Amino acid sequence: MKIDPDSSADFSAQIAKAIRDAIVAGDLMVDQRLPSEAELAEQFDVSRPTVREALKRLAAQSLIRTQRGATGGAFVNRLRFEDAYAQAVTTSTLLLSMNAVSFDVACEARYALERACAPLSAARRTPDHLATMRAEITRQSEPGLSDEAFCASDVTFHRALVDAAGNPMLSYQLAGAVEAMQPLMNMITFTARSRERIVMMHQNMVATLEARDALGTEAALAALESYTRDLGHTVVAERTNRKDRTKEKTA
Amino acid sequence: MKIDPDSSADFSAQIAKAIRDAIVAGDLMVDQRLPSEAELAEQFDVSRPTVREALKRLAAQSLIRTQRGATGGAFVNRLRFEDAYAQAVTTSTLLLSMNAVSFDVACEARYALERACAPLSAARRTPDHLATMRAEITRQSEPGLSDEAFCASDVTFHRALVDAAGNPMLSYQLAGAVEAMQPLMNMITFTARSRERIVMMHQNMVATLEARDALGTEAALAALESYTRDLGHTVVAERTNRKDRTKEKTA
DNA sequence: ACTTTTTAATTGTCTGGCATTTTAATGTCT
DNA sequence: AGACATTAAAATGCCAGACAATTAAAAAGT
Structure with missing residues (x-):
């Protein structure tokens, strides 16, 4: 998963799209944990706030849920009816x-x-x-x-x-x-x-x-x-x- | 529009909900400009990154669009079919x-x-x-x-x-x-x-x-x-x- | 009157940090 | 050994401040 620094779209929108596509394609399974915000930031070579904005976008669509704490993180959500x-x-x-x-x-x-x-x-x-x-x-x-x-x-x-x-x-x-x-x-x-x-x-x-x-x-x-x-x-x-x-x- | 600091929900989720409700209720009209991120941060008494997370949530639902520049900002989007x-x-x-x-x-x-x-x-x-x-x-x-x-x-x-x-x-x-x-x-x-x-x-x-x-x-x-x-x-x-x-x- | 430059406002992004929550490991006492 | 308290670590939630990029309007210049 990569993003294009020259694209006109926001980084956060690009990152959200990349993760969303991975979910829709089945590369990320239900209840699977995403990398931590810090790790995602490193992977996409952006800062943590930018990653967070991307995750909030996905959360708004009920595609992921987040948990705090030691074993917390962002998890692929089972989309319910x-x-x-x-x-x-x-x-x-x-x-x-x-x-x-x-x-x-x-x-x-x-x-x-x-x-x-x-x-x-x-x-x-x-x-x-x-x-x-x-x-x-x-x-x-x-x-x-x-x-x-x-x-x-x-x-x-x-x-x-x-x-x-x-x-x-x-x-x-x-x-x-x-x-x-x-x-x-x-x-x-x-x-x-x-x-x-x-x-x-x-x-x-x-x-x-x-x-x-x-x-x-x-x-x-x-x-x-x-x-x-x-x-x-x-x-x-x-x-x-x-x-x-x-x-x-x-x- | 107010948020509850004691609520279990994230600030950004609460702020997004407040704005979303205002849009659905018709208090914010199509193409109307929202206050700038800095103003919203002051209104809700949170930091700008938190406001931004809320706005990204709304953008993910196509409820708002953002424009950069002097006359930019977040605008209520006409939801298209x-x-x-x-x-x-x-x-x-x-x-x-x-x-x-x-x-x-x-x-x-x-x-x-x-x-x-x-x-x-x-x-x-x-x-x-x-x-x-x-x-x-x-x-x-x-x-x-x-x-x-x-x-x-x-x-x-x-x-x-x-x-x-x-x-x-x-x-x-x-x-x-x-x-x-x-x-x-x-x-x-x-x-x-x-x-x-x-x-x-x-x-x-x-x-x-x-x-x-x-x-x-x-x-x-x-x-x-x-x-x-x-x-x-x-x-x-x-x-x-x-x-x-x-x-x-x-x- | 037209063009260019400057300025101001606004979003986009980064750095660094602290607070809070939750689990796991560790230690302590019975 | 087992139960309970303490501590440590990892993760998200949140904040402050700053700089970059973009855009339109205002100012300046021709």
Whole structure:
């Protein structure tokens, strides 16, 4: 592993890339200890702070972990689904908020993904999954529930639906998308939505899952998507009207 | 923004989290300049190297970029789909290689996701998408093509299928999964697979897309999944046989 | 008015050091 | 011999101060 002193990139970025490539290529195995910071500094012919910056970059991606003490050091981290999941949620959230992704586009992507696991969920759902979903439905029916709590319960419900597919890779890909987009959508629509109607749709989903009726689950998701999009349009239209009225006043 | 000196977490991790939270919450806008490293060091009451480690963590997630010079500094980065996409591919690749995800699980997830965009792709594909896919099919039919090139062309083909859905958020979510899993699957199956048969399936997909036949596209994808899984099982079975024979010899 | 030079601000890097944490070795007492 | 306390060593975490490199703006010169 070498770095190029003439490259325009920072040393720390180059060193991080070299180590990352070694991990991805399998040259560094899980739980294997990297050389100490002092040794890495000597190997790459840079100072210790520079090596540390490189290691922090890798730590930010959960590729390594560090331990202090005599037998401490930096170790290749076994990337867990939860770690990757947390990063995916942050990334998706920022992608949505920074790229002017329209409500329709986000909504479409979210439900397209969720429908993808409906057949698997219908086939493999366990009583546990159904129980989780029913518990969340009960919660969502409580009259005094705050909007935040309703939103959180909504996420848990859909997460259970995704997990029912019994495929961790699919859960990772989908849950990131769902969790990132759900709050955004709830934020937009919670002023106008009818909790009663959403709860009914959720109940319908659980019923179709229990009956292992994949098409029914897909239909229920499609209905929820349709309702959510209508809500979104209503909210957007109202905001536009408000703006227009404000303009008229100032004009 | 404050950090807790008694926390078990590193200062640099705490500072990175504080800034990251500010970005996610929208307190720091895109292209906004952060205070200089020296100012941040004073604000958080730590040294400059510690601040730098925090900034490198954020840079590793493409949340900020840095510029040198008089008007330089750290700026909130507009997270682009491509940046997020590259990270997703790395993460997915490591998740697959580090978590003993079975061939079946990976295969199932990949095709479930890809089928999710079939209806949208059928509805919105443009002549451009069809042309890209046909060009890749032509390439895949070349007799002297290396396995690596065939694999790369396969990725491009499926990427076009995903992009045809015309939803960047969906493309981001799917393309990461497809690109991470395709090479893995090709690696496993390329010894046994029939390029001719795969090309035929690809042609079928293009035809159904051109006809805007969503169900047909889904069926073609299901057929490809089925074939891929059979291949996977064959390869795994052969490997097991080889191992058994080796055991018999040594015994 | 245009070009060149200087200056200031900022990140990138290095040196050297101290503090803290953790394990292993050593010593001491029962 | 075994249990416990002490010490030593290794490693990361953190800091202070400095210099180099880069860049844009300000100043100076033509």
